[in-house]
Amino acid sequence: MEVTELSLSGAKLIQPKVFRDSRGFFIETYSAGSYAKVGVDIAFVQDNHSRSVRGTLRGLHYQSSPGQAKLVRVITGRIWDVIVDIRPDSATFGKWEGVFLDAEEHLQIFVPVGFAHGFCVLSDHADVAYKVSAPYKASTECSIRYDDPVLSVGWPIPEPIVSDRDKSAPSFSDYTSQVKS
Helix, strand or coil, X not given: CEEEECCCCCCEEEECCEEEECCEEEECCCXXXXXXXXXXXCCCCEEEEEEEECCEEEEEEEECCCCCCEEXXXXXXXXXXXXXXXXXXXXXXXXXXXXXXXXXXXXXXXXXXXXXXXXXXXXXXXXXXXXXXXXXXXXXEEEXXXXXXXXXXXXXXXXXXXXXHHHCCCCHHHHHHHHCC
16 A cells, blocks of 8 residues: 655555456455554544535534544545644644545545544545544534634535534634633
């Protein structure tokens, strides 16, 4: 596999080896030993799968404690995936990065603990699968507004379909005042 270190410390873009022939393709989407060798030495404990229609925007989500590392990939369709560094002591605190993920290239993004995560769907629909390092727990589920003016994420869709929860998420300034107090 090929691994690219992203501009936000600890985040990685991963290109697994894809074996293609006239019948289709084969891909090993995860192997603990191989991923540990490239710095993704995480005990994933849960797999999640979402399906969304074109224009859907999910995010920016994170788990407060113990946090969740994620390994995200697209099974069908195309998304623009965004991560935001929410680690107060990080040199890139409050910075974001976006990458395109799709079912043709099979790129994956590794999102370490300490990041908010979201994506928007650019195809008719998209199936997104992701491994997480801690089980979902409603009491630690948190979010930051997807359209926060301080973060100024450049979402590539003009009028996203967003849940009520995501529309009413706290601002990044609210988050910052909580973690720095």
